[in-house]
Amino acid sequence: MVHVFCLNETCRRVIHLGDHLHWNFSGKVKCLKCGEEIEVEIKDGMLISSGKSEEK
Numbered sequence: 001m002v003h004v005f006c007l008n009e010t011c012r013r014v015i016h017l018g019d020h021l022h023w024n025f026s027g028k029v030k031c032l033k034c035g036e037e038i039e040v041e042i043k044d045g046m047l048i049s050s051g052k053s054e055e056k
């Protein structure tokens, strides 16, 4: 399971990516609590990079 921290400073919720499709994944994930979209890059289950989505 891959864990990504929400980048919203007032939220910081851990987003659990339990789906095996996220084991090698590049794209957006959405925080279920605050709705923040986060761009992530995951390779072999390791989080390579994460950043706030530029789109609104």
Ligand SMILES: [Zn+2]
Binding pocket: 006, 007, 008, 011, 012, 013, 031, 032, 033, 034, 035, 036
């Ligand atoms: Zn959040």
